[in-house]
Amino acid sequence: MNRYTLGKIVKFFFHWHYDVQVVGEELLRDKSTHLVLPNHTAYIDPLILFSEMWWLPISPMVDELFMRKRFYRHILNKADAIEVPDLNKSAMSREEGAAVAGQLSRIVLDSLNAGKQICFYPSGHVKTVDKEIIGNRRLAYEVCRELPEEVHVVLCRMRGLEGSQWSKLKPKKWKWRRTVTMVFEDHTADVRKWAQTLDRRAFNEQLENWYNTEK
Secondary structure, three states: OOHHHHHHHHHHHHOOOEEEEEEOHHHHOOOOEEEEEEOOOOOOHHHHHHHHOOOOOEEEEEEHHHHOOHHHHHHHHHOOOEEEOOOOOOOOOHHHHHHHHHHHHHHHHHHHHOOOEEEOOOOOOOOOOOOOOOOOOOHHHHHHHOOOOOEEEEEEEEEOOOOOOOOOOOOOOOOOOEEEEEEEEEOHHHHHHHHHHOOHHHHHHHHHHHHOOOO
16 A cells, blocks of 8 residues: 555545545655745644645654554555654753754755755644743744755644643543644745844744644
Protein backbone atom coordinates (compact mmCIF):
# COMPACT_ATOMS: atom_id res chain seq x y z
CA MET A 1 0.00 0.00 0.00
CA ASN A 2 1.48 3.38 -1.01
CA ARG A 3 1.20 6.63 0.92
CA TYR A 4 -1.57 8.00 -1.31
CA THR A 5 -3.85 5.02 -0.79
CA LEU A 6 -3.10 5.00 2.94
CA GLY A 7 -3.81 8.74 3.18
CA LYS A 8 -7.21 8.34 1.53
CA ILE A 9 -8.10 5.44 3.83
CA VAL A 10 -7.10 7.39 6.95
CA LYS A 11 -9.08 10.39 5.68
CA PHE A 12 -12.18 8.22 5.17
CA PHE A 13 -12.12 6.95 8.76
CA PHE A 14 -11.23 10.32 10.28
CA HIS A 15 -14.24 11.90 8.59
CA TRP A 16 -16.53 9.74 10.72
CA HIS A 17 -15.35 11.71 13.73
CA TYR A 18 -13.95 14.98 12.32
CA ASP A 19 -15.59 17.50 10.04
CA VAL A 20 -12.41 18.88 8.49
CA GLN A 21 -12.68 22.23 6.72
CA VAL A 22 -9.64 23.23 4.68
CA VAL A 23 -8.97 26.74 3.39
CA GLY A 24 -6.14 27.61 1.02
CA GLU A 25 -5.01 24.13 0.01
CA GLU A 26 -4.70 25.35 -3.59
CA LEU A 27 -1.47 27.06 -2.49
CA LEU A 28 0.09 23.60 -2.27
CA ARG A 29 -1.19 22.38 -5.64
CA ASP A 30 1.32 24.24 -7.79
CA LYS A 31 4.63 22.69 -8.79
CA SER A 32 6.69 24.65 -6.28
CA THR A 33 8.73 23.24 -3.42
CA HIS A 34 6.96 23.97 -0.13
CA LEU A 35 7.96 24.30 3.48
CA VAL A 36 4.80 23.88 5.57
CA LEU A 37 4.90 25.21 9.14
CA PRO A 38 1.79 24.32 11.21
CA ASN A 39 0.85 25.05 14.79
CA HIS A 40 0.69 22.00 17.06
CA THR A 41 -2.62 21.72 18.90
CA ALA A 42 -2.84 17.98 19.62
CA TYR A 43 -1.06 14.68 19.12
CA ILE A 44 -3.32 13.65 16.27
CA ASP A 45 -3.07 16.76 14.13
CA PRO A 46 -0.08 15.44 12.10
CA LEU A 47 -2.20 12.46 11.02
CA ILE A 48 -5.13 14.72 10.10
CA LEU A 49 -2.79 16.95 8.11
CA PHE A 50 -1.31 13.90 6.36
CA SER A 51 -4.74 12.48 5.53
CA GLU A 52 -6.07 15.77 4.14
CA MET A 53 -2.92 16.35 2.11
CA TRP A 54 -2.75 12.74 0.86
CA TRP A 55 -2.13 13.98 -2.69
CA LEU A 56 0.99 15.97 -1.69
CA PRO A 57 4.27 14.01 -1.24
CA ILE A 58 5.21 15.94 1.87
CA SER A 59 7.72 14.62 4.42
CA PRO A 60 6.96 15.46 8.06
CA MET A 61 9.66 15.78 10.70
CA VAL A 62 8.57 13.60 13.61
CA ASP A 63 9.77 13.22 17.19
CA GLU A 64 11.64 9.97 17.78
CA LEU A 65 9.18 9.07 20.55
CA PHE A 66 6.42 8.60 17.96
CA MET A 67 8.66 6.67 15.60
CA ARG A 68 9.09 4.07 18.36
CA LYS A 69 5.36 3.32 18.41
CA ARG A 70 4.37 0.67 15.91
CA PHE A 71 1.07 2.20 14.79
CA TYR A 72 2.53 5.67 14.22
CA ARG A 73 5.79 4.34 12.78
CA HIS A 74 3.99 2.38 10.07
CA ILE A 75 2.02 5.40 8.88
CA LEU A 76 4.92 7.82 9.25
CA ASN A 77 7.26 5.59 7.29
CA LYS A 78 4.69 5.58 4.49
CA ALA A 79 4.78 9.38 4.66
CA ASP A 80 8.58 9.36 4.30
CA ALA A 81 8.89 10.99 7.73
CA ILE A 82 12.20 12.36 9.00
CA GLU A 83 12.98 11.29 12.57
CA VAL A 84 13.88 14.13 14.94
CA PRO A 85 15.84 13.52 18.17
CA ASP A 86 14.13 14.57 21.39
CA LEU A 87 15.82 17.91 22.11
CA ASN A 88 14.20 18.01 25.56
CA LYS A 89 16.21 15.08 26.90
CA SER A 90 17.55 15.97 30.32
CA ALA A 91 20.83 14.24 29.53
CA MET A 92 21.47 16.49 26.56
CA SER A 93 23.52 19.60 27.28
CA ARG A 94 22.65 22.98 25.82
CA GLU A 95 25.62 22.75 23.46
CA GLU A 96 24.61 19.26 22.32
CA GLY A 97 21.06 20.46 21.73
CA ALA A 98 22.30 23.36 19.61
CA ALA A 99 24.49 21.00 17.59
CA VAL A 100 21.59 18.62 16.93
CA ALA A 101 19.35 21.54 15.94
CA GLY A 102 22.03 22.68 13.51
CA GLN A 103 22.15 19.22 11.96
CA LEU A 104 18.37 19.21 11.60
CA SER A 105 18.33 22.58 9.84
CA ARG A 106 20.95 21.24 7.42
CA ILE A 107 18.80 18.17 6.72
CA VAL A 108 15.78 20.39 6.03
CA LEU A 109 17.73 22.74 3.76
CA ASP A 110 19.35 19.90 1.83
CA SER A 111 15.93 18.28 1.37
CA LEU A 112 14.37 21.53 0.17
CA ASN A 113 17.26 22.11 -2.22
CA ALA A 114 16.60 18.65 -3.62
CA GLY A 115 12.97 19.63 -4.29
CA LYS A 116 11.45 17.72 -1.40
CA GLN A 117 8.29 18.98 0.29
CA ILE A 118 8.90 19.38 4.04
CA CYS A 119 6.63 19.93 7.04
CA PHE A 120 7.62 20.54 10.66
CA TYR A 121 6.23 22.22 13.77
CA PRO A 122 8.19 25.35 14.81
CA SER A 123 7.17 24.87 18.46
CA GLY A 124 8.47 21.32 18.51
CA HIS A 125 5.75 20.19 20.94
CA VAL A 126 2.00 19.95 21.49
CA LYS A 127 0.79 23.11 23.17
CA THR A 128 0.02 22.96 26.89
CA VAL A 129 -1.68 26.37 27.19
CA ASP A 130 -4.33 28.13 25.14
CA LYS A 131 -1.73 29.87 22.97
CA GLU A 132 0.92 28.50 20.66
CA ILE A 133 4.33 29.20 22.20
CA ILE A 134 7.52 28.70 20.18
CA GLY A 135 9.78 30.47 22.63
CA ASN A 136 13.44 30.34 21.70
CA ARG A 137 13.25 27.35 19.35
CA ARG A 138 15.75 27.69 16.55
CA LEU A 139 14.83 25.33 13.69
CA ALA A 140 12.31 27.48 11.80
CA TYR A 141 14.48 30.57 12.23
CA GLU A 142 17.66 28.91 11.01
CA VAL A 143 15.96 27.27 8.04
CA CYS A 144 14.25 30.49 6.96
CA ARG A 145 17.51 32.44 7.19
CA GLU A 146 18.98 30.20 4.49
CA LEU A 147 15.78 29.42 2.62
CA PRO A 148 16.40 28.39 -1.01
CA GLU A 149 15.10 30.95 -3.48
CA GLU A 150 12.54 28.66 -5.11
CA VAL A 151 10.92 27.47 -1.85
CA HIS A 152 7.49 28.74 -0.79
CA VAL A 153 6.72 28.93 2.93
CA VAL A 154 3.11 28.06 3.77
CA LEU A 155 1.86 28.53 7.33
CA CYS A 156 -0.94 26.29 8.57
CA ARG A 157 -3.25 27.25 11.44
CA MET A 158 -5.31 24.37 12.86
CA ARG A 159 -8.26 24.78 15.19
CA GLY A 160 -10.76 22.42 16.80
CA LEU A 161 -8.65 19.79 18.55
CA GLU A 162 -8.06 21.81 21.72
CA GLY A 163 -9.58 20.03 24.70
CA SER A 164 -10.03 16.77 22.79
CA GLN A 165 -8.74 13.42 24.03
CA TRP A 166 -5.60 14.04 21.94
CA SER A 167 -4.89 17.43 23.51
CA LYS A 168 -2.83 18.40 26.55
CA LEU A 169 -5.33 21.12 27.42
CA LYS A 170 -8.11 20.61 29.96
CA PRO A 171 -10.67 18.27 28.37
CA LYS A 172 -13.90 19.84 27.22
CA LYS A 173 -17.22 18.10 26.71
CA TRP A 174 -16.69 15.00 24.57
CA LYS A 175 -18.09 15.27 21.06
CA TRP A 176 -18.64 12.46 18.60
CA ARG A 177 -18.48 14.94 15.71
CA ARG A 178 -15.77 17.57 16.03
CA THR A 179 -15.16 20.42 13.56
CA VAL A 180 -11.52 20.95 12.66
CA THR A 181 -10.35 23.85 10.51
CA MET A 182 -7.06 24.08 8.64
CA VAL A 183 -6.08 27.41 7.11
CA PHE A 184 -3.11 27.64 4.75
CA GLU A 185 -1.51 30.98 3.86
CA ASP A 186 1.62 31.72 1.84
CA HIS A 187 3.95 33.90 3.93
CA THR A 188 7.17 33.39 1.98
CA ALA A 189 8.01 37.09 1.74
CA ASP A 190 7.21 37.68 5.41
CA VAL A 191 9.33 34.88 6.84
CA ARG A 192 12.26 35.79 4.59
CA LYS A 193 12.10 39.36 5.84
CA TRP A 194 11.64 38.36 9.50
CA ALA A 195 14.56 35.93 9.36
CA GLN A 196 16.90 38.54 7.92
CA THR A 197 15.87 41.52 10.06
CA LEU A 198 14.88 40.04 13.43
CA ASP A 199 16.61 37.94 16.05
CA ARG A 200 15.38 34.41 16.77
CA ARG A 201 12.98 35.30 19.57
CA ALA A 202 11.37 38.14 17.60
CA PHE A 203 11.07 35.89 14.54
CA ASN A 204 9.26 33.28 16.62
CA GLU A 205 6.96 35.94 18.06
CA GLN A 206 5.83 36.80 14.53
CA LEU A 207 4.91 33.16 13.94
CA GLU A 208 3.17 32.98 17.32
CA ASN A 209 1.09 36.06 16.46
CA TRP A 210 -0.14 34.43 13.27
CA TYR A 211 -0.91 31.08 14.88
CA ASN A 212 -2.76 32.71 17.76
CA THR A 213 -4.98 35.02 15.72
CA GLU A 214 -8.70 34.27 16.07
CA LYS A 215 -9.40 34.33 12.33
